Each structure stands twice: as structure tokens, then as C-alpha cells.
Amino acid sequence: MHIADRTPADLRSASALWDQAGLTRPWNPPELDLLRALAGETSTVLGLFDGKILIGTVMVGHDGHRGWVYYLAVDDTHRGNGLGRRLMVAAEDWLRERDVVKLQLMVRSANAAVLSFYDRLGYEDADVQVRAKWLR
Ligand SMILES: CC(C)(COP(=O)(O)OP(=O)(O)OC[C@H]1O[C@@H](n2cnc3c(N)ncnc32)[C@H](O)[C@@H]1OP(=O)(O)O)[C@@H](O)C(=O)NCCC(=O)NCCS
Numbered sequence: 001m002h003i004a005d006r007t008p009a010d011l012r013s014a015s016a017l018w019d020q021a022g023l024t025r026p027w028n029p030p031e032l033d034l035l036r037a038l039a040g041e042t043s044t045v046l047g048l049f050d051g052k053i054l055i056g057t058v059m060v061g062h063d064g065h066r067g068w069v070y071y072l073a074v075d076d077t078h079r080g081n082g083l084g085r086r087l088m089v090a091a092e093d094w095l096r097e098r099d100v101v102k103l104q105l106m107v108r109s110a111n112a113a114v115l116s117f118y119d120r121l122g123y124e125d126a127d128v129q130v131r132a133k134w135l136r
Contacts, residue, residue, distance in 0.1 A: 001083075003090045006045040006057070008035060013054040014045065014071075021073035022111075033071070037061060042098075045071070046090050048083060056083050060091040067095035067103040088121055106130060 006014060015030045024030050037043040043061025047054050055078050059070040069091050074083045095103055104126065107114055 001048060001050050001055075003046050003048050003087070006034070006038065006047045006054075008038060010045075010047060010054060011035075014047070014057055017054060017057060017073050017075060018071055020076060023071055023073055030071070033059070044094065046087065046094065048074070048087055050078070056087050058087040058091045060094050062095060062098060062100045067091075067100040069103065069105050072105075084117060085121060 011031050011034060014034055015024070018024050018030050034045055037045050037059050040061065042064070043059065045057055045059045048056030055075040056073060058072045061068060069088070072084065072087060072091075074087070092103060105118070105123065107118070
């Protein structure tokens with residue numbers, strides 16, 4: 001297995017993985033997110049491959065101040081084998097290489113089960129409120 005930067009050619013396999021992992025929403029086409037992340041100089045999407053098959057992803061980038069991850073997903077037949085941790089370590093390394101000192105992430109309230117995963121990886125409750133406003 002190996003981790004590599006994704007390319008636009010992976011649009012379909014990445015979208016399918018994110019759908020399966022419950023990370024997509026009808027109003028937010030994942031293809032646009034992937035293309036934007038790949039086009040930017042401060043972001044990328046890392047893919048974990050079993051041979052040629054995409055079995056995990058993490059989108060990572062920074063906003064000039066802090067690092068963020070999105071779309072962390074491991075194919076459900078491969079979970080529980082340390083691959084989610086491996087992807088998060090790769091995202092952390094990607095940010096360290098760019099001198100970003102803090103990584104943040106958001107977990108949907110409906111996805112409370114994944115909080116234990118982040119606990120295991122050393123991610124603490126940042127005790128902040130996140131506010132959002134639609135721009136369309
Ligand atoms: C979250 C996710 C990426 C974890 O991937 P994974 O490959 O199963 O995780 P790992 O095997 O690397 O687990 C790492 C550690 O977390 C623990 N862990 C993983 N999932 C857990 C859970 N749901 N509850 C408690 N602990 C969990 C593991 O036991 C392991 O502990 P250890 O290293 O101390 O033994 C995977 O469950 C997934 O794709 N979920 C759906 C998408 C999602 O919710 N993404 C996060 C959006 S914020």
C-alpha cells in the first residue's frame with residue numbers, strides 16, 4: 001500500500017469512497033472540492049492505494065495560519081487496520097513540511113462515533129464554536 005497525491009483522474013473513485021463513507025451532501029458536489037484542493041498551492045488530496053485501488057483519502061491544506069483536514073475516509077472493508085491513522089499522520093507530515101504548527105478539523109455532530117478515533121490520535125476538544133454562513 002502507498003500514499004500519493006491524487007489527480008483529477010481520481011474524481012470518480014474518490015467521490016464513490018466519500019459517498020460510501022457518508023461524507024457527501026447533495027448541495028456540495030465533492031468533485032468541485034477535489035478539483036479546488038488539487039488546483040491550490042496550499043492544499044492537496046492524499047490517496048491511500050492498495051495496488052491501483054483507492055481505499056482511503058484525506059484532503060489537507062492550510063489557510064495561511066492553521067492546517068485543516070477534510071474528507072478523511074477509509075473504505076469500510078479496510079477499517080480497523082491503522083489506515084485512518086496512517087492517513088492522518090501523512091496529513092500532519094504534509095503540514096509540518098510547510099511549517100504549519102497546528103492542525104484543526106471539524107466533526108459533524110451526527111458523526112459522534114468518530115470522536116473516539118480522533119481521541120486516540122491525540123486530537124483534543126479545542127473548546128471553540130464554529131459559525132457558518134451560506135454565501136449563495
Ligand atoms: C474514521 C476512519 C477514517 C477511521 O479509519 P480506520 O482505518 O478504521 O482507523 P484506524 O484503524 O487507523 O484507527 C486508529 C485508532 O482509532 C481507533 N478507532 C478507530 N475508529 C474508532 C471508533 N469508531 N471508535 C473508537 N476508536 C476508534 C482504533 O481502535 C485505533 O486505535 P489504536 O491505534 O490505539 O489501536 C473510518 O472509520 C472512516 O472512514 N469513517 C467514515 C468517514 C468519517 O467519518 N471520517 C471522519 C470525518 S470527520
